[in-house]
Amino acid sequence: MINKKYRFLWPLVIGVILALGILIGGKLDFSDNPERLFSANSNKDKLNRLIDYIDHEYVDEVNTDSIVDVTVNNILEKLDPHSVYIPKENMAEVTENMKGDFVGIGVSFYMYRDTITVVRAVEDGPSYGKGILPGDRILMAGEDTLYGPEVTNTSVVERLKGLEGSRVHLLMYRKSTDETFPLVIQRGRVPIKSVDAHYMLNDELGYIRANRFAETTFEEFKDALDDLLDEGASKLVLDLRDNPGGYLGIAEEMADEFLPDDKLILFTKNKKGKIDNTYATSKGDFEDRQVYVLINERSASASEIIAGALQDNDLGTIVGRRSFGKGLVQREMQLGDGSAVRLTISRYYTPTGRSIQRDYKNGSRDYYKEFTQRFHNGELTSVDSIKVADSLKFTTPKGKVVYGGGGIIPDVFVPIDSKEETIKALENLVSRFAFEHLEDDRLRYSDYDKNSFVTDFKVDDILFENFISFAQRTPRVRELNLQYYDLETQIKLYIKAALAEQLYDPHTMAKIQSGQDAMIQKVLELEADWEGKQ
Structure with a gap:
């Protein structure tokens, strides 16, 4: 008799056994008939034998890897919305993103008229300061041609990546001087x-501003903070908007920068x-x-850890709108075939002891549907529309x-700005327009x-x-029927910001955008009010 308390673990056990079973499937005996296949075996044996039986006997060719992927995904969907399967074909990209770098030459580019055109060399990358x-x-x-209608972004990235320390011989063309010239770049770590x-x-x-919590985030944060301290910063705005989270330990380190010694940052419960309690240190x-x-x-997640740690310790001021609501911690486990x-x-x-995790008892689909309901129930425009439960009140x-x-x-609510959100949705289009204008x-x-x-x-x-003419040539944008002249001020500012990013750096772009950023303007108002009370 299976103890009901542990019955929910069986799907996970099945998934792990299934992955192992695929690795040793070649050694199994395929002489079993269907009756024996489903006779007295345990659940894990049934799944192992079913996959092997399909692989060996099924009338058509079947990709059993895809069957395993579907099975693992189905198992995880029964657990919670944040337990996920990463197929082996996606692992490299996911790992690079969280590691914070990859090996390449370090340029951002657009395909322009079938030719790779450099937007800029990535700061601190191998090409930075090398004449590009x-x-x-x-x-x-090398011997690979990187222009023409058959060349894609993916194929370009594959050809420019390589072993760290290896050299790539580039043939360059500079439009401003109408010259072609060779350039040798040694591949190295390109920071993301x-x-x-x-x-x-x-x-x-x-x-x-931090866009995620990767391996390098705390080091990047410290470098940025040191720069600002050198420039005279005595107060700080930490922008975690749209930040989906990442490594728990990185969030703990960042929170430690603001909290006095021995203050509780968070605790976890398995x-x-x-x-396990995590406390601030003297660092x-x-x-x-x-x-x-x-x-x-x-x-979400790590972003909420920092906001919650400061709020619950009566430090700082949290500005904006209610965060996503993810209070679960994940650990990655490799499955042996490149997937995880x-x-x-x-x-x-x-x-204070509060969990900020949203309810997911009705499954992932309902979980994310409930999140989108925030856009319709008014809570993004009015703090009074946020529904809270007295049973979840803490002090x-x-x-x-x-x-x-x-x-x-x-602590301070800032309603969503529909114009700002519309322009943000056009950000990639504005960037492309700025690029072609500079060309x-x-x-x-x-x-x-x-x-x-x-x-x-x-x-x-x-x-x-x-820009309006450029946007109107884009079918996806044309279908939106935007009232461009109602958005003129915002569009002009975003065009200027996009030009600044491509001419200079992302810091200059962000500084320009702040002029119409409702949350940053609210912070400046709070600062002015505070100064007026002194």
Whole structure:
């Protein structure tokens, strides 16, 4: 008799046994008939034998790997929405993204008229400072031709990647001087930045934006923070909007930067009830200073750990909208064939003891549908529309009431800006337009440096009209029937920001965008109110 308490584990056991069974399937005896196949075997034997029987006897050719993938996915769907299977063909990309770098030459590019055209060399990558300029074409890599209608982004990346330390001989073309020239680049580590912008908002207030919590995120964060401290920052805005999370340990390290010694950051609890507490140490460089954390409905997991740790310890100010609501911790397990499972192994709780995990008892489809309901029930435009349960009420040491059960509710609410969200949805299109505009008229910007561009350059009506024509040639955008002139101010600002990114760097782009960023403007209002009360 199976103990009901442990019955929910059987799908997981089956999945693990199944993966192992595929590895040793070649050694099994295929002489069994169907009656024996389903006679007195356990569940794990049934699945192992079924896969092998299909592989050996089924009338048509079947990809048994795909059957296994479907089976594993079905098993995990019965657990929780965040236990996931990563097929082997996706593992390299996932690993690179979380590791924070990959091996290549380090350029960002667009395919322009069937030719690779460099947007810019990646900062701190192998090509940075090696003579590659924005607008340069890469015609060949070794013996491989990199232009023509058959060349795709994927094939280009594959040809430019290689072993670390290996050399690639490039043939370049520079439009501005109409010259072709060779260039040798030694492949190396190309950073995938997770801290993609930092700058000073004013003389005292620094700004850092993190897009995920990868292996390199804390190191990137510290470098950015050190830069801002050198520039005189005594207060900080930490932007975690749209940040889906990542490594738990990285979030703990970042929270430690703000919390005094021995303050509880979070605790985790596994299925056996074992509790692990994580406390702040003496390493923090930004303790006892004002910090604002920006969150929105797409801030999840590790982002919520930081927001919750500060909020529950009565430190800093959380600004924005209710976060996603993910309070589960996953661990990755390799399955031996290049694939892996990320399995939920514990729940985490904020210092007051609240779980911010949303309910998922009705399955993943209902779980994500409930999340999208936030867009329809008004809670993105009014804090009064956020539904809370008194049974999930908690109190911080200074008496502030906070709630569990579905994300972090900010201290200061900022409603969603429909115009801003529309423009953000067009961000890739605006970037492409800026790229093609620079291809036609790069010399127009040769007299600007970074600072003069921020303060003096304005997107004129001709450039704005050119963007409308460009957008209207894109079927997906044309179907939206956008009222461009109602969005003129926002579009012009995003065009300027996109030009700044391609001419200079992402920090300059973010600084320009902040001029119409509702959450950042709210922080500046809070700062002004605080100054006025002194």
